[in-house]
Amino acid sequence: MKAAAFNYVKPASLAQVFELLQTHGDDARLLAGGQTLMATLNMRLSEPHLVVDITGIQALRGISVQGAVLRIGALVTHTDIEFSPLVAQHAPLLKTAAPHIAHRAIRNSGTWGGSIAYADPAAEWPTCLLALGGAVVAQSSRGERRIAADDFFTGLYSTALAPDEVLTSCEIPLAAADHWFGFSELARRHGDYAIVGMAATARRQGRALQGVRIALLGIAATPVRALKAEALLEGRPLDQELVAQAVACLRAEIEPLPDLTNTPDTKRHLAGVLLQRMLPAASV
Amino acid sequence: MADLYPIKVSVNGQSHQCSVQPRTHLVDFLRDELGLKGSHLGCEHGVCGACTVELDGKIVRGCLTLAVQADGGHVQTIEGLSQTGVIRDLQEAFVRRNALQCGFCTSGMLMAAKELLETLPNASRAEVRDWISGNYCRCTGYQAIVDAICDVLKQRKEALV
Numbered sequence: 001m002k003a004a005a006f007n008y009v010k011p012a013s014l015a016q017v018f019e020l021l022q023t024h025g026d027d028a029r030l031l032a033g034g035q036t037l038m039a040t041l042n043m044r045l046s047e048p049h050l051v052v053d054i055t056g057i058q059a060l061r062g063i064s065v066q067g068a069v070l071r072i073g074a075l076v077t078h079t080d081i082e083f084s085p086l087v088a089q090h091a092p093l094l095k096t097a098a099p100h101i102a103h104r105a106i107r108n109s110g111t112w113g114g115s116i117a118y119a120d121p122a123a124e125w126p127t128c129l130l131a132l133g134g135a136v137v138a139q140s141s142r143g144e145r146r147i148a149a150d151d152f153f154t155g156l157y158s159t160a161l162a163p164d165e166v167l168t169s170c171e172i173p174l175a176a177a178d179h180w181f182g183f184s185e186l187a188r189r190h191g192d193y194a195i196v197g198m199a200a201t202a203r204r205q206g207r208a209l210q211g212v213r214i215a216l217l218g219i220a221a222t223p224v225r226a227l228k229a230e231a232l233l234e235g236r237p238l239d240q241e242l243v244a245q246a247v248a249c250l251r252a253e254i255e256p257l258p259d260l261t262n263t264p265d266t267k268r269h270l271a272g273v274l275l276q277r278m279l280p281a282a283s284v
Numbered sequence: 285m286a287d288l289y290p291i292k293v294s295v296n297g298q299s300h301q302c303s304v305q306p307r308t309h310l311v312d313f314l315r316d317e318l319g320l321k322g323s324h325l326g327c328e329h330g331v332c333g334a335c336t337v338e339l340d341g342k343i344v345r346g347c348l349t350l351a352v353q354a355d356g357g358h359v360q361t362i363e364g365l366s367q368t369g370v371i372r373d374l375q376e377a378f379v380r381r382n383a384l385q386c387g388f389c390t391s392g393m394l395m396a397a398k399e400l401l402e403t404l405p406n407a408s409r410a411e412v413r414d415w416i417s418g419n420y421c422r423c424t425g426y427q428a429i430v431d432a433i434c435d436v437l438k439q440r441k442e443a444l445v
Binding site: 001002003004005006007008010031033034038039041042043053055079099102103104105106108109158189190191 | 286287289304305307309312321328329330333336341344345347348349352353384396399400413414415417418419
């Protein structure tokens with residue numbers, strides 16, 4: 001299908017974007033990589049009056065280290081992340097997860113900020129941001145604020161962003177020498193939405209893990225953490241028995257929503273499989 | 285009706301100045317405004333890959349890119365790649381391996397394969413399969429397409445020795 005008619009504007013500054021959002025409210029939609037918005041426009045699932053193309057705003061670009069965090073600009077593409085030396089060094093989880101996102105042509109256009117702001121519970125980036133304990137930087141004409149990933153995803157495709165706010169970047173704590181991470185997902189075909197996926201991070205302390213964060217995609221209306229399994233793993237020597245306990249704990253604590261082809265029980269089982277496969281690598 | 289938006293875009297090395305409706309996506313623009321019918325529209329929501337074209341040196345979904353977003357940019361389509369001969373070896377391999385039947389997906393396949401050959405010159409067969417997983421073919425079952433791409437990976441590597 002073809003998109004319904006809309007007007008188009010490409011502002012050069014964030015100040016202009018704030019003004020447009022204030023004037024047009026919900027009739028305006030921000031366009032970054034467009035890999036979700038364009039599909040919904042073509043299918044007429046969304047019919048905004050005005051599309052505000054933010055790709056001309058330099059302040060939203062770039063990956064950099066700023067003090068103790070890695071800053072990823074909203075307009076950074078999935079391909080940029082996949083091949084960024086800074087990401088490989090400071091947030092290797094993202095490099096590992098990137099190839100799982102859709103397909104090359106889509107990764108060349110789709111953006112980090114778009115994925116986080118859209119907050120698809122089956123998408124990779126929101127879950128990774130949660131596992132990394134990162135924060136979203138939001139700006140509006142009222143100023144700038146930081147929202148922890150734990151507080152950002154509030155419901156299905158819903159976030160803590162106010163209607164007049166723009167996600168400008170995210171900040172991720174730099175991986176230390178003892179950083180451990182894991183990423184895995186199960187999809188019927190490469191690039192499809194995963195049935196279940198998992199991102200995990202921790203600090204390795206001998207044979208134990210500290211500061212464990214396990215986040216799941218494809219399970220609930222938002223990316224979710226497995227808080228009980230995290231607590232169970234915290235600080236204990238990682239042996240076969242602990243892994244088995246953590247897997248059982250994870251399966252007991254999550255309440256998966258079904259999708260078109262998978263029941264909650266299937267997803268519960270598969271989430272356990274992912275953890276079972278991921279944890280042994282942490283003790284090596 | 286929305287206002288027309290003026291754009292200036294280079295397509296296959298030729299500069300064009302046009303006014304387009306903002307809702308017009310890149311492939312409709314290429315096909316209907318410029319008469320370049322080599323890029324195809326299958327699903328029109330980013331799933332099938334038949335619309336794959338190059339924008340500023342990278343493959344994109346032509347149906348998920350607005351023509352206005354190409355303003356100031358450089359577009360390459362299958363017509364441009366064919367005329368310059370940069371993928372002649374790939375096209376010959378597709379013919380030799382019977383990697384197309386109806387041909388609808390072929391232009392998108394070739395655009396995607398070109399970027400693979402340039403990005404991962406040492407790609408394994410599994411990596412080739414992953415890479416073209418974003419391009420649907422309903423005729424061939426993919427084996428011949430993967431064979432053709434692997435042939436060219438090998439040929440280009442041997443040509444370097």
